[in-house]
Amino acid sequence: MERKSLIKEKASSYIKKNLSRYIDLLRELVSIPSVSAYAKDEMRKCSEYISDVLREKGFKTEIVSGGGHPAVLAEIGRGSRTILIYNHYDVQPPDPLDQWSSNPFQLDIRGEHLVGRGVADNKGNIVARIAAIDSIYEHIDELGLRIKMFIEGEEEIGSPTLEKIVEMRREWLKADGGFWETGYLRRDGRLGISLGFKGMLYIELIIRGASRDVHSGNAPLIPNPVWRMARLLTYLKREDRSILVPGFYDDIDQDFIRESEEIIRELDYEELEEMKSELGLKEFVRGLKGLEALRELYTRPSLNVSGLYSGYTGRGSKTIVPSTAGVKIDIRPVPGQDPKKIFDKLKEYLERLGFTDIEYIIHSSYPAGYTKINEKIVRKSVEAAEEVYKKPPVITPLSAGSGPIYLFTNILRIPMTGAGVGYYGSRAHAPDENIRINDFINGVRHVAYTLINFSLD
Amino acid sequence: MERKSLIKEKASSYIKKNLSRYIDLLRELVSIPSVSAYAKDEMRKCSEYISDVLREKGFKTEIVSGGGHPAVLAEIGRGSRTILIYNHYDVQPPDPLDQWSSNPFQLDIRGEHLVGRGVADNKGNIVARIAAIDSIYEHIDELGLRIKMFIEGEEEIGSPTLEKIVEMRREWLKADGGFWETGYLRRDGRLGISLGFKGMLYIELIIRGASRDVHSGNAPLIPNPVWRMARLLTYLKREDRSILVPGFYDDIDQDFIRESEEIIRELDYEELEEMKSELGLKEFVRGLKGLEALRELYTRPSLNVSGLYSGYTGRGSKTIVPSTAGVKIDIRPVPGQDPKKIFDKLKEYLERLGFTDIEYIIHSSYPAGYTKINEKIVRKSVEAAEEVYKKPPVITPLSAGSGPIYLFTNILRIPMTGAGVGYYGSRAHAPDENIRINDFINGVRHVAYTLINFSLD
Known part of the structure; x- marks a missing residue:
């Protein structure tokens, strides 16, 4: 058996033998409610815990703050090939609590499922990365690897101080390739790998009327901001169709579009049909389907209303002219687009x-970022996926979601690939977030195999 | 001194001497949190308490239910002139609690102010009516009076079973004239008397998209009900201007409009200007002012959005395509209009x-109701107001608010007048609801004087 296969064999049996240790580690991490939206002490505690675990394993560790929640930086190995592993230890709020079948901050093992806040997004992946490194521990020098883990604490709130931290540790962060935080196994047993993420411009627009809510008997006289808000919204987009803000589609990276087109033509439409029926929809907006739907989803910027509010929104009735109307808008730019420019265009319009x-x-507010499909780290990750899952992965040009990957792909110029232990039913951000034990094992193997393939080819 | 003046003199000194007893009674009533929106036991308790108080005074009392919160019916005197006094013992929820300076359900005496939920709307008026009857107690036979008190418990939730109760006790309720629940003293020291109330059609419209909220990465495909809601709203009304629903202004009682025009011409615009500056508004909608503003306010139907909601409306950001968008609309018809017809027109449109x-x-859903200005009960109430407040009252064709007065004015054909112990700063429905002690005394005198004037002329 060749050297490469031997090391893989060892890594694979390592994780199977030591599984319970890593489930214990995941249990510890889940038990710290590191909700970046409101926790503080728990954020410090979680970052220190991770740092301690890594230091005991022989990593050089450091905790860095850009003024917000701290990030953990850890490094091991002295080889000439540097791999950067990005993850985040913060999680979404557990609400709505009453929809959880067990305590979200207590790992619950239900048959093959591990249930708890963060198991899929993203603590399970942190543990899987650590296990993958452990599984090739004795070969790190032989593989010529230097592995850096960068684990931030603000991903779920838009990574407000990440850019600052990246600037502070720019030299340290340099790498030849890297892993992004996430990846999900599809229903057909194939691993989904995204080559990048859309950007994010999340803005709230507020229109004000009178200085306070007024008895609506006075409605004939008092300006109600709702009417202006309604008109404003119809100027942005008409019933889910194209966005009306002039220049909204400008600056899209045409290389990205060309490459994406090739990738998209390889995709099947099964998951789209499943989504449609799961959500009880007769059709998607504009009757989109097939290739055109995939193009919209994976290569085009979007503008969505996530929330709308004015006046009394409780049960029953209350009669007021509201003083305020607000709308929460999420815009997802694609590669080439600058969210700041889009904001300016929207405002000017x-x-x-x-x-x-x-x-x-x-x-x-951050732009999109992506890695070209022919980058070595992507090719080696695809090979590893085929080896582990016995099926070729499904590659999408971008995830349908957003993430601050541009700091790594665009600013630091590190090609990044996706990998992860979640699956189609993981319910990230939702109650009963869960992963499956076998996916966890395969996730560890996939990362280990990618490292081996990347080093030895 | 003529007989009439003597009885008034006595009534007036009675309330001044016995004031503390009535403040005690108000304290008892305020301490029962009869919030019709959610209370149940407290509603029964409050109705029984009022019934007991009245029975001890010699009233024949009865508690009647139409399936909802009970109403108290009480009667005293055997004369040929019957007066019906309508009030309600239910109150608005005390929220937001943190904006109260004292416990809303504990009467707080602060200098000349009595503070507590319901003191202005409408428990203070219940007590004032009782005090007024007590103050002429020995003269009820002499005045030829039969006085009926009808005190319901569902006014703050739209009086859903009032029509049923009125039908059940139609014979009992017959009267020659009556008092409605409310009246407020203006800044200029003049009593505001409304000849009626607009109707109410409070509806909620809900538009649905996917069967649940979806990660907004999928926004390019998932129908978002917000866009349709925005368009719907622009079809109803454009920025506080005329309502676009065809036929919305049909069926308005032209007698009412003619009479209202005469009344409105007597009004000053001071309160409008005060409202404008208090609310920090440069101008009213459409730049309305003066007579035209008064016409809109007091004689025209209105359509207002009291609440609008969709998706995530909490702090910060959450990225979803909402499954639902809802709007709470209050429409106030004027005399002649049928809210059911308006609803049908809106729906068809x-x-x-x-x-x-x-x-x-x-x-x-209930229509408007009003009393003509030349009805005896109105004339006598105006005379009494001049005597008590030393200034002529300010009469408006309708209150800017709504109330189920049509059951009395339109169905039972009882002319009703307004009277009340509140003032411009009473903050009905709001935190720190309060009345002033001197207004309370005058409110008692005004009711007593009206009864005397009505009987002896």
Whole structure:
């Protein structure tokens, strides 16, 4: 058996033998409620815990803060091939709590499922990366590897200080390739790998009327911001169709579009049909289907309303003219687009339409980032996926979601690939978030195999 | 001194001497949290308490239920002139609790102010009516009076079973004139008397998309009900201007409009200007002012959005395509208009525009009702107001608010007048609801004087 296969064999049997140790580690991590949206002490505790675990394994570790929740930086090996592993230890709020079948911050083993907040997003992946490194521990020098783990604590709130941390540790972060945080196994047993993520421009627009809510007997006289808000929304987009903001589709990276087109033509439409029926939809917007639907999903910027509010929204009735109407809008730029420019265009457009008194709150703003399909790290990760899952992975040009990957792909110029222990039923961000034990084992093997393939070829 | 003046003199000194007893009674009533929106036992307790108090005073009392919260019916005197006094013992929820300076269900005496939920709306008026009757107790036979008190428990939730109760006790309720629940003293020291109330059609419209909220990465494909809701709203009304529903202004009682025009011409615009500056508004909708503003406010039907909701409306950001968008609309018809017809017109209009899948919830629906200015009860109440407040009252054709007065004015054909112990700063429905002690005394005198004037002329 050749050297490469031997090391893989060893890594594979290592994780099977030591599985319970890593489930214990995951249990410890889940038990720290590191909800970046409101926790503070728990964030420090979680980062220190991870740092301690890695230090005991022989990593050089450091905890760095850019003014927000701290990030853990850890390094092992002295080889000439550097791999950067990005993850985050923060999690989404567990709400709605009453929809969980068990305590979200207590790992619950139900048959082959591990249930708890963060098991899929992203603590399970942190543990899988650590296990993968452990499984090739004795070969790190032989593989010529230097492995860096970068584990931030603000991903779920838009990574507000990540750019600062990246600037602070720019030299340290340099690498030849890297793993992004996430990857999911599909229903057909194939691993989904995204080559990148859309960006995010999450803004809240507020329109004000009177200085306080007023008894709606006075409605004939008092300006109600709802009517202006309704008009504003119809100017942005008409019933889920193309976005009306002039220049919204400008600056899209045409290389990205060309490459994406090739990738998309390889995809099947099964998951789209499943999504449609699961959500009780007769059809998607504009009757989109097949290739055209995939193009929209994976290569085009989007503008969505995530929330809309004004006045009394409780049960029953209350009669007021609301003083305020607000809308939460998430825009996802694609490669080439600058969210700041899009914001300026939106604002200018609305001002031209007479909306000169809008209050804007920018909750997060970062561009898209992606890795070309022919980068070595991607090719080696694809090979590893075929070896582990016995089926070729499904590659999408971008994830349907967003992530601050641009700091790594665009700024640091590190090609990144995806990998992860989640599956189609993982319910990330939702109650009863879970992973399957066998997917966890395969996730560890996939990372280990990718490292081996990357090093020895 | 003539007989009439003597009885008034006595009534007036009675309330001044016995004030503390009535403040104690108000304290007892305020301490029962009779919030019709969610209380149950407290509703029964409050109705029984009032019934007991009245029975001890010699009233024949009865508690009647139409399936909802009970109403108290009480009667005293055997004369040929019957007066019906309508009030309600239920109150609005005390929320937001943190904005109260004291416990809302514990009467707080602060200088000349009595603070607590319901003191203005409407428990203070119940006590004032009782005090007024007590103050002329020995003269009820002499005045030829038969006085009926009708105190319901569902006014703050749209009086859903009032019509049923009125039908059940139709004979009992017959009267020559009556008092409605409310009246407020203006900044200029003049009593505001409304000749009626607008009706109410409070409806909630819900538009649905996918069967659950979806990660907004999928926004390019998933129908978002917000966009349709925005369009729907622009079809109803454009930025607080005229309502676009065809036939919305049909059927308005032209006698009412003619009479209202005469009344409105007598009004000053001071309160409008005060409202504008208090609310920080440069101008009212459409730049309305003066007579035109008064016409809109007091004689025209309105359509207002009291609440609008979709998706995530908490702090910060969450990225979803919402499954639902809802709007709470309050429509206030004027005399002559049928809220059921208006609802049908609205629905038909929206269906014609393609909104065939809207879910409609009707929270309340009743028409307007009013009393002509030359009815005896109104004239006598105006005279009494001049005597008590030393200034002529300010009469408006309708209150800016709504109330189920039509059951009395339209169905039972009882002319009703307004009276009350509140003032411009009473904050009905809001935190720190309060009345002033001197207004309370005058409110008692005004009711007593009206009864005397009505009987002896």
